[in-house]
Amino acid sequence: MDNKKYYYKIYGLTLASDYEFSQFVRLEEQPQETDIEFVYGGIPDFVYPLIEEGYYKGIKKDQMWFYNSAGLFYIHDRKTVNFIEYNKGTVDDAALFFPGLCLAVLLWYRKMLMIHGACLRIKDKTIIVAGDSGAGKSTLTTELIKRGALLMADDLTGILMENGEFISYPAFPVQKLCEDQIQHNNLDTANLRQVKYDLNKYEVSRENEFYDKPAKVDALFRVDVKDVEELTKQEITGADKLKVVIDCIFISWLFNEYFRIEPDDMVRCIGLSNQIAIHRICRNKKQNTLNEILDYIESNV
Incomplete structure (x- = not known):
């Protein structure tokens, strides 16, 4: 992953992403503020011991983490999805879950x-x-x-x-x-x-x-x-x-x-x-x- 940010318009919101999505509608100019963010890294430390104990997801009000064969995801604060590749998945594999599953959870938290x-x-x-x-x-x-x-x-x-x-x-x-x-x-x-x-x-x-x-x-x-x-x-x-x-x-x-x-x-x-x-x-x-x-x-x- 490089350090470049990409900006998109999706579901009426501005998105800042560490990952480039060719299928999203790209913004021509960087917005002054963004509504939601996809951030590579930043998975909190409390997640890993829970995975070792056999948990595959954790849920609180307006907060959720889960993992699968492609990535590990942490959705929180009605704004941010932190992610990394996981198990045998690549970054590209993990990113496949953003347009559907991750956005569905994040936008539900935003009352959509x-x-x-x-x-x-x-x-x-x-x-x-x-x-x-x-x-x-x-x-x-x-x-x-x-x-x-x-x-x-x-x-x-x-x-x-x-x-x-x-x-x-x-x-x-x-x-x-x-x-x-x-x-x-x-x-x-x-x-x-x-x-x-x-x-x-x-x-x-x-x-x-x-x-x-x-x-x-x-x-x-x-x-x-x-x-x-x-x-x-x-x-x-x-x-x-x-x-x-x-x-x-x-x-x-x-x-x-x-x-x-x-x-x-x-x-x-x-x-x-x-x-x-x-x-x-x-x-x-x-x-x-x-x-x-x-x-x-x-x-x-």
Whole structure:
């Protein structure tokens, strides 16, 4: 690692980083102040004895550390992620976890709702295509982009409540696609960066299909894969809307039993569920229902 700092705009915030991210939106000039920082080194001493005792993560209010096969990360003060390479990982391997996991935790601490889903601008509306890994979000997002939609965020949507409205902020102009989608879209992997810790996906530039302005969220489409006889799709009403929003929170699996929605977090979840249309789509993985789902989404925007 060199001593150079790199500066970016991401989720409406200014980022100072010791690591260079080719996929992020770079700032042409160094900002006077930065909102968040990625800093190489600086892991506190108390972490290492805990690792030796068998812990792989530690959580306090607005503070978290964890390690995996690529890196060791310490997220704190609603501002900073300290990191080093770890185990058999390299610095480049560790950096793969910044755009998703690390940012999801850090921005949640900054009171941004982090939804596991892609954010798209379509027909002058802003929608989220949400779902668990393997639900088909990337396939749907790719096909919607072919139909004229613009990408705001690929797999992690960040939403802030501002003056009573819920605003989604653009992430960066890159989409991650699985190998079957790469082949389906006739893309050459020789020119693409592989994300080996995310189901062996590849990063595809969306600079020409990127919407770089914050926008009010209008609708969320939750996609689930289940053992259903046929495709089901419906708009959700009442208290079930809140349950869908909570189910779509990105980082709950990481916190496990430690995860809790604080009262002000719940207020945001309730507000979002009240203000936007929410649809649930259940599909059978063995059935080809792609066009039917796309038509349903477009007809309900």
